[in-house]
Amino acid sequence: MQFKKLVKVLIPLCLLGLIISFIPSAIAQAPWSTKRFEVALIGDLPYDTRQEAKFQELIQDINQSSVQFVIHDGDFKSGSSLCSDELFTERLQDFQKFKQPLIYTPGDNEWTDCHRPAAGEYDPIERLAKLRELATQGDRSFGQSTIPLTRQSENSKYSKFRENIRWVSGNVLFVGIHVVGSNNNLGRNAENDAEYAERNAANLVWLEEAFALAKANDNLGLAIVIHANPNFDLAPTNAERTGFNEFINALQTELRNYSKQVILVHGDSHYFRIDKPLTKSDGTIITNFTRIETFGSPNVHWLRLTVNPRNPNLFEVNQEIIP
DSSP states (O other), X not given: OHHHHHHHHHHHHHHHHHHHHHHHHXXXXXXXXXXXXXXXXXXXXXXXXXXXXXXXXXXXXHHTSOOSEXXXXXOSSOXXXXXOHHHHHHHHHHXXXXXXXXXXXXXXXXXXXXXXXXXXXOOHHHHHHHHHHHHSOTTBOBSSSOOBOEEGGGSGGGTTOTXXXXXXXXXXXXXXXOOOHHHHTOSSOHHHHHHHHHHHHHXXXXXXXXXXXXXXXXXXXXXXXXXXXXXXXXXXXXXXXXXXXXXXXXXXXXXXXXXXXXXXXXXXXXXXXXXXXXXXXXXXXXXXXXXXXXXXXXXXXXXXXXXXXXXXXXXXXXEEOOO
């Protein structure tokens, strides 16, 4: 009798042990096993003296948050402020005030529009070279803590394009691509058109590589960061859209063969929005592609991007308003 009672007690305990030992293995194989994390998105800031003061408040607010890193999607100055070495240096020093790693992609105000009289009538090509010299040193991000970045310049064929970068966080691939406003520097003169053609060719290769890597490494999703609003809503023949046509076409081509979530983060038009601007040939939206445009001057706020593997949409966005 005692033996039978002992068996009745031991069998359930053994089964419970088997279940407990199985659970960690099941969780390890689950597609949502990667932990959620947060990212701060900013851009088109600061533009003037008032915004410079507010930008310090924004830095403090983000420093007190739980974000893993910060992305600045371009335009760290206005189009009418001097494109001087001194201002470049000042803005990059501000980037170092963030406790978290900060990743930056160039905007048009930093170089494309520097030919304007109010900006100092600089040569845009020369300013681009200076920006690359100052902002793309080494292979790590800005910020008081840093993360390593893979640069396109590691391929000697694209040694000039140090600003094109990528990194992985939480099994999500992040990619920075140098696509800027003012029609991506196309259409002003022959010299700048040649610059556009060379950079655009490098950008398309970097975009194609990003999708190939995301597939090969089975990343949870892909986040693409550029500066420009590509003007999805304009006709391809529009003079404000022609510099983005090839990028948009390449993006649509890649999305045909990629089923996971893709976001495009950009600034440029200073209009906070989240939408799905790309469509298939039948007019229906490409459901796994989402555009996120950050706040910009005169609004000094930031977006909290949450990467949540439990969410089928993967990416969630919340507004963080600086009073």
